[in-house]
Amino acid sequence: xxxxxxxxxxxxxxxxxxxVALVFGLVFRLLGPVYDLVKPFGLQLDQxxxxxxxxxxxxxxxxxxxxxxxxxxEAAAAMAEVLFGGSGGIINFYYGVVQGLFSxxxxxxxxxxxxTLSVAMLSGFAGAIGSFVIDLFxxxxxxxxxxxxxxxxVFRLLGxxxxxGAFPAVLVKALEKMGVANLVRPVSKEDYDVLNK
Amino acid sequence: MGEIQGxxxxxxFKINPSFKFLIIDxxxxxxxVVSNLNTMIWAACLFLILYLAVNGFSAxxxxxxIILTLWVSVFSSTAMIFFGQGTHVLFRWYxxxxxxxxxxxxxxxxxxxxxxxxxxxxxxxxxxPVPFFYSLMQQLRVPVKYAYGCLAAFRMLPMMAExxxxxxxxxxxxxxxxxxxxxxxxxIKRYAxxxxxxxxxxxxxxxxxxxxxxxxMTESRTYYYEIGxxxxxxLFSGVIVAVVIGGFLLSGWFPLxxxxxxxxx
Numbered sequence: 001x002x003x004x005x006x007x008x009x010x011x012x013x014x015x016x017x018x019x020v021a022l023v024f025g026l027v028f029r030l031l032g033p034v035y036d037l038v039k040p041f042g043l044q045l046d047q048x049x050x051x052x053x054x055x056x057x058x059x060x061x062x063x064x065x066x067x068x069x070x071x072x073x074e075a076a077a078a079m080a081e082v083l084f085g086g087s088g089g090i091i092n093f094y095y096g097v098v099q100g101l102f103s104x105x106x107x108x109x110x111x112x113x114x115x116t117l118s119v120a121m122l123s124g125f126a127g128a129i130g131s132f133v134i135d136l137f138x139x140x141x142x143x144x145x146x147x148x149x150x151x152x153x154v155f156r157l158l159g160x161x162x163x164x165g166a167f168p169a170v171l172v173k174a175l176e177k178m179g180v181a182n183l184v185r186p187v188s189k190e191d192y193d194v195l196n197k
Numbered sequence: 198m199g200e201i202q203g204x205x206x207x208x209x210f211k212i213n214p215s216f217k218f219l220i221i222d223x224x225x226x227x228x229x230v231v232s233n234l235n236t237m238i239w240a241a242c243l244f245l246i247l248y249l250a251v252n253g254f255s256a257x258x259x260x261x262x263i264i265l266t267l268w269v270s271v272f273s274s275t276a277m278i279f280f281g282q283g284t285h286v287l288f289r290w291y292x293x294x295x296x297x298x299x300x301x302x303x304x305x306x307x308x309x310x311x312x313x314x315x316x317x318x319x320x321x322x323x324x325x326p327v328p329f330f331y332s333l334m335q336q337l338r339v340p341v342k343y344a345y346g347c348l349a350a351f352r353m354l355p356m357m358a359e360x361x362x363x364x365x366x367x368x369x370x371x372x373x374x375x376x377x378x379x380x381x382x383x384x385i386k387r388y389a390x391x392x393x394x395x396x397x398x399x400x401x402x403x404x405x406x407x408x409x410x411x412x413x414m415t416e417s418r419t420y421y422y423e424i425g426x427x428x429x430x431x432l433f434s435g436v437i438v439a440v441v442i443g444g445f446l447l448s449g450w451f452p453l454x455x456x457x458x459x460x461x462x
Contacts (some may be wrong), residue, residue, distance in 0.1 A: 011412065012404035014342050018350040021399040023357060023392050063397075076347070082317055083326070089310075089317020090225050136231055138309065148280035171389055180394045183401045 002064040007066050007112070007186070014072070016160045016184050017060045021073045025080025047155035051163030053095070056126030057103035058120050059168035063175070064184055067104075067112055070098070074100025095134050102130030102165075124165025128157045209251040209306050209323035211429045215336040217324065220221040220437055221316050227441065228312050231449060234301055234456040237308040240444035244315045247440055253322040266314040274307030301456040341413045349403055357396060364391050 009017070060073025078096020087176065106123040107115075133154070135141050141149060175181045209217075231237060245263075252259050279301060283296025330348050333339040364387075368374065373384070408414070 011342055011346070011408055012401055014346040015349060015404040016397050016400040018343075018346045019353060019396045020393060022350050022354065023396050026354070028314075028359065054362050072343075079347075082325070083321055089314040090221055090320060091313045092317070093222070094225065138306065144280055144282070146279065148276065150278075171386070171393065174386075174390050175394060175397070178390070178394055183397065 008068055009064070009068055009072070012184060013064050013066060013069065017064060017069055018076045020060055020063065021056050021076035022080050024059070024073075024076040025084065027052075045155070047152050048159040049163060050156050051124060051128065051161070051165075052133070053160035054099045054103060054131065054160055054164035055168055056096075057100040057127055058123040058164055059171065061107045061123065061179060062105065062115050062120055062168055062172040065112060065115055065186060067108065070104040070107060071097070071100040074103060074127070091134070091138070092104055095131060098133055099127040099130040102126040102133075117166060120169040121161040121165030124163065124168075125161045127164050128160030131156070131160075154189045166180055205253060205325070207251060207253055207323065208429055208432070209319070210253065210325070211427060212323075212433045213336065213424060213426055213430050214324050214329040214332040215424075216426075217295070217320065217433065218329070220434070221320050221392075223230050224316055224441070225313060228309060230456050232305065234308075234454050234459055235448035235452045236444055236455055237305055237312070239447040239451075240441070241308045241311050241315075243440045243444050243447075244312055248315045248319055251323065252319060256274070259318075259322070262318060266311060269314065270307045270311040273310040274303035277306050278301075278303030285366070298459070301459045302456070305456075305459050328422060328424055331420060331422045335420060335424050342404055345407075345412070345447065350400070353396065353399060353403075356399070357392065360392060360395055361388075364388060 018092065056077035057070035057074035061070035063069070074096045075093075076096075078092045078094075078100075081092050081096075103123045103126050106119060106126045110119055132141065141152075144152070172181060228237070228240065231240075248263075249259070254262065278295055278299055279293045281296070281299025283294075284298075285297040285299030286294060288295040288301065327348065330339075330344040334341055334344045368384075368387070373387075377378060
């Protein structure tokens with residue numbers, strides 16, 4: 001198959017994104033009960049690992065490097081979680097779409113040209129902000145005591161940047177070394193330079 | 198999913214899957230804007246009855262899922278109950294301050310989680326993946342590439358599960374189970390990388406094979422399964438409308454609590 005130069009998602013991109021999302025969806029499903037067990041302590045410590053819920057979006061974008069990958073990845077992961085009957089139910093799908101959209105916006109802001117650690121962390125950070133949008137409607141946030149609210153926001157944004165930004169960046173870097181990532185990357189300028197040598 | 202759904206003859210399986218998905222999505226919006234505690238209590242009861250009547254799981258599994266859902270719902274409300282703001286304080290212990298207002302709000306949030314979980318379970322327990330994605334293509338015009346991509350990915354799940362077991366065994370044999378934060382990070386990374394690398398390679402090979410057979414390269418196509426509409430869809434809309442309206446009416450007739458407006462957005 002020829003590696004297309006177009007920036008549209010082709011079949012390979014879609015399939016790889018969805019499969020990766022399923023892996024994460026499965027992890028979400030397995031992690032869910034563990035996470036629910038940590039929750040009761042009430043001090044919002046669970047927010048630190050909340051970031052793992054936004055991981056699929058930034059990961060897919062870092063891997064595929066095309067517009068739409070982050071949104072598709074996060075939405076598919078959320079959809080998988082709903083279909084596996086994850087706790088929280090149908091709302092997870094909405095969370096996924098909004099988080100994916102926010103992560104996507106960060107990559108779009110750099111015109112899908114910059115995929116560095118800092119951009120990835122910003123993307124995870126944006127995913128966390130996306131999750132707050134729905135939380136606000138859900139009523140998790142309104143009327144919490146001030147210190148508790150701030151604790152929750154700080155922990156989640158931090159967790160988002162690390163778990164959903166830095167961690168996928170490390171993973172993708174390792175996959176690049178393993179030679180897996182360039183199976184799905186669009187052809188870059190350097191690839192053409194190699195041909196011209 | 199297929200194996201754990203006991204009796205697939207139940208009428209909820211015969212509803213058009215896209216329609217079911219859209220209706221359940223819409224219900225989500227409805228209960229997100231309800232801030233009347235009584236309505237939520239009644240709606241939760243009615244949806245519980247509906248779930249018990251129509252779900253496709255075996256009795257034992259659905260019982261444990263209900264217990265799990267209750268547990269999750271209770272704890273989704275704890276932060277609000279313990280740390281929410283309010284003036285009529287009932288209980289105070291260091292940072293924990295429980296007031297009437299926070300208790301009502303927390304209960305509402307818990308009930309929301311409960312209802313959404315039940316809706317998710319109704320959807321998950323009565324939908325088979327193949328008709329669901331075929332219906333998405335036919336009724337909602339989801340591009341064929343995406344729907345078949347999802348179906349192909351679903352077929353890879355058993356392989357992923359098997360791989361997971363293999364990796365675990367391989368690590369056990371090599372004595373890689375160490376304790377500590379750093380070892381845990383290394384372990385998560387090792388699992389993730391092995392699973393991801395294999396999945397990406399497999400997905401890429403599958404896509405190449407599909408394109409070699411000219412998958413989705415032509416505009417028009419036919420479907421092996423034609424998903425249509427039936428009387429069940431009407432019945433389903435009727436039942437859902439009855440449950441929703443029933444919840445609102447019952448909360449008007451038999452208000453169980455004095456809290457009719459507990460959350461300001």
